[in-house]
Amino acid sequence: MWTGLMFALGAGLMWGLVFVAPLLMADYPPALLVAGRYLAFGLIALPLALADRRSLKGLAGSDWLEACKLSAIGNFLYYLCLAGAIQRAGAALPTVIIGTLPVVIAISSNLRDHRRDGRLPWLQLSPALALIAAGIACVNHAELQRLTAQLDAGTEALRAYGEGAVLAVLAVACWTWYPIRNADWLRAHQERSPRVWATAQGLVTLPMALLCFALLMGLPATDWGLLPAGFELPLGPRPAAYLALMAAIGLFSSWIGTLCWNEASQRLPTSLVGQLIVFETLAALAYAFALAGRWPSGWTAGGIALLIAGVILALRIKPQASTA
Numbered sequence: 001m002w003t004g005l006m007f008a009l010g011a012g013l014m015w016g017l018v019f020v021a022p023l024l025m026a027d028y029p030p031a032l033l034v035a036g037r038y039l040a041f042g043l044i045a046l047p048l049a050l051a052d053r054r055s056l057k058g059l060a061g062s063d064w065l066e067a068c069k070l071s072a073i074g075n076f077l078y079y080l081c082l083a084g085a086i087q088r089a090g091a092a093l094p095t096v097i098i099g100t101l102p103v104v105i106a107i108s109s110n111l112r113d114h115r116r117d118g119r120l121p122w123l124q125l126s127p128a129l130a131l132i133a134a135g136i137a138c139v140n141h142a143e144l145q146r147l148t149a150q151l152d153a154g155t156e157a158l159r160a161y162g163e164g165a166v167l168a169v170l171a172v173a174c175w176t177w178y179p180i181r182n183a184d185w186l187r188a189h190q191e192r193s194p195r196v197w198a199t200a201q202g203l204v205t206l207p208m209a210l211l212c213f214a215l216l217m218g219l220p221a222t223d224w225g226l227l228p229a230g231f232e233l234p235l236g237p238r239p240a241a242y243l244a245l246m247a248a249i250g251l252f253s254s255w256i257g258t259l260c261w262n263e264a265s266q267r268l269p270t271s272l273v274g275q276l277i278v279f280e281t282l283a284a285l286a287y288a289f290a291l292a293g294r295w296p297s298g299w300t301a302g303g304i305a306l307l308i309a310g311v312i313l314a315l316r317i318k319p320q321a322s323t324a
Contacts, residue, residue, distance in 0.1 A: 012279020040250025042206025074178030089164025105274025138303030194262030
């Protein structure tokens with residue numbers, strides 16, 4: 001249990017970086033951020049695959065197909081939606097919506113996977129979920145007030161906020177599906193190494209990223225709204241910063257983050273590990289405040305305390321075997 005908790009914490013610390021990357025590279029379109037991140041992930045996975053080649057050869061064709069599905073939806077589509085939401089609506093609105101993931105995943109997996117993992121009793125689970133939900137609301141209280149004022153004033157950002165909200169909801173859907181399906185494979189293959197499974201997902205992202213770059217280079221991406229007018233391909237106006245940031249999040253957020261999450265998913269019930277994605281929200285907040293050079297407000301500090309209390313309370317719940 002505690003080993004799984006530490007791995008989930010590590011995944012959250014790594015994944016929190018992806019929330020600040022679109023802000024650091026605000027002049028880069030989401031499609032290029034996605035292609036760069038997962039090209040780096042795939043290149044990092046190549047030498048790791050050589051070290052694990054025997055284990056990778058043991059994966060069946062159905063396993064590689066599952067890795068492709070997980071990477072396409074949980075990596076490419078999720079990050080494309082998240083980066084687009086952050087660049088259109090700023091960090092506040094996507095954080096509000098993405099922050100509901102611990103509750104959404106916990107409820108979904110408790111309904112779906114209770115026969116395999118045991119059911120977390122709803123009467124015991126509800127207080128933990130309520131604390132997490134209250135913490136998310138408190139963390140985003142000030143940002144929600146600002147957002148409401150802007151929308152009531154009828155600013156030109158209304159359309160952008162609407163698009164950001166839709167993209168953030170799509171990101172939630174992608175990342176509700178991903179951890180549940182990923183846990184299915186890991187729990188069904190207890191003999192497999194979570195490290196090898198993370199490397200396999202990295203390998204299949206490489207051709208996807210190369211295809212994404214090829215489409216951006218070969219199609220009229222500017223006419224389709226995928227690239228701003230006059231954008232310099234393939235590396236944009238700040239190639240050194242772009243390459244450095246993509247390499248960093250490719251290593252830390254993609255490979256190490258996926259590895260830590262796989263380790264946690266193999267050790268913990270899916271309904272519980274889903275709640276631990278709250279560490280991603282906490283890490284993203286910490287990085288954002290560090291980037292802004294300010295301390296959190298009272299509402300934010302109180303919300304963080306509620307989030308931590310909800311996670312601690314959830315960890316004390318013991319799954320009950322299903323009667324089915």
